[in-house]
Amino acid sequence: MMKTARGIDLSALARPSGAFAMLAVDQREGLRAMLAEHQDGPVSDRTMSDFKMAALRALTPHASAALLDRELAWDRAIAEHAVAPGCALIAAADVLVPGPGELVADSRIDEAVLPAKVRADGAVALKLLVIWRPDDPAEPRVALVDDFIARCRAAGLASIVEPVCRKPRDGRAWNPAEGILPAARELGDRGADIYKAEMPLFGKGAEAEVRRACAELTRTVNGPWVVLSSGVAPDDFPQAVEWACREGASGFLAGRAVWRTVIGRPDIEAALREDAVPRLQRLVEVVDRVAGGFSPGARPRTPHD
Template sequence: MATSETTTPAPTLDLLARPSGGFAMVAMDQRESLRQMFAAATGERVSDGTLTAFKLAVAREVGPHASGFLIDQDYGFSRVAAERLIPGGLIVAVDSLQQTPDGPVEDTSIDERVHLAAARRAGAVAAKLLLIWRDDEHRQRRLDIAAEFVRRCAAAGLLSVLEGVAKPPAGHTASGAVFDGPAAIREAAAELAGLRPSLYKAQVPLGGAAPEERLIEECARLDEVIPVPWVVLSQGVERDDFPAAVRAACRAGASGMLAGRAIWSDLVGIDVSSHDLAAALRARAVPRLQRLAEIVDEHARPWNAR
């Protein structure tokens, strides 16, 4: 992830926010995980072209309704930027994901192929890094990667969106140890958000599978340790549970959401070469995003009120 110094005034989160000061953003940076979703839906391993076509369809149909749109370099960023498909803020993913073809992301690093200055010239206003957080011997290395990401974004005149996903250490099941998910999410947030990225992207505690008041309690504990504006992601949360999870997080201090699966996951598998995908996105994904945006406008803490 190359960068070059800039004298441009530092950008603000208004570039990614709705007029209310909250965030209703769409994530479309899934890579092998999206291919796995297609395989589950169709029984086939799809091509890179299919992944790109799906992402571009989401950008065209859903992107205009999002305050920000996240996409990766390999499958669509250049097209989305060149075609000016996103009226809101464009975010480029800069994480190199380490995962087996049929497995989850196990670790990440900075993708040195992504040139931040070039991405900014193309139209990006922010960059995003996913960091897998574990309480293990590699904890400091990961923290150093996150700090370097924040520094490079600032140098390039881009906002930094840092996403922490807490996972148990390798071998914890065999050891008999119990993984306290909410506590790990808080510990990851305190450590990573303490690096002062522009925006922190957090997991929903308890996977959103709890009464709303319980979620508010857990999110309030999370809010206490995050010194910067923050949003929630939808991975790990059932699609139908996500609106209530966003509402709970926002009532507890979050400024909105940056989500993908909760908006478009049930449309994976529709033929990307037909008009059916665009129609389904308009009929199902867009209303979901609009409903989430209404929740954000009503309940989110404006980013500049933190």
């Protein structure tokens, strides 16, 4: 049994190797924007839901867990048995709030995601996205994360916290990659069972530089952490995941790097089989080889090769 230091069993979310190979299909307005690039007229909710169901059917046989949103995926996926047996369910418990020039400018806990209901549906974890800005006060973010983790513990669900860095509100020039480590220092020791991080330096730069940043994230986060793929080109993501895992990451929770390149193809189901499935299989091979063999509750806090 794979338990964290807080006693939460993460076995259902992991591969037999002990690594996490988790698929994200909880994108909302971001997915609408991607689909809109390839069609005339507005993208309907049904179009987005259809894409998510196709992705779940094709990809979840190869993933250790799948992250679904309430608005467009959860109930339909449960009703249609779109998630493969053996692939754990994670419910996105966040409302994503748009703002000027940003599809997601803020977030809050989604009160319509009822922990008892999603657990009855088979969920083993909840995920919360948190917007981190260098010029916003820390206290509201910390309070939001603490509230979320407390709700997860009360419901017997694992908690996954996902800080995402955004530009300052004052408009000054700023590289969002500069916020990844400060966000982890603020939120990486609040008690989340899994910390979902943007890829340090977004995977760009020399291997030694990127790996040093990943090692620093390992020293900062108190518990297992996984990488997301936003900001990293799909073809570059397997290498980024390997560097991160060699420095202490436990795997990935990603969507775009797996299925982004099939959007706009005339036959989505065929493209998922021929393109997205091999991409996911390659990522699974990486984490099994590099991050496997560790219990998330007992992983070394120092980098390993």
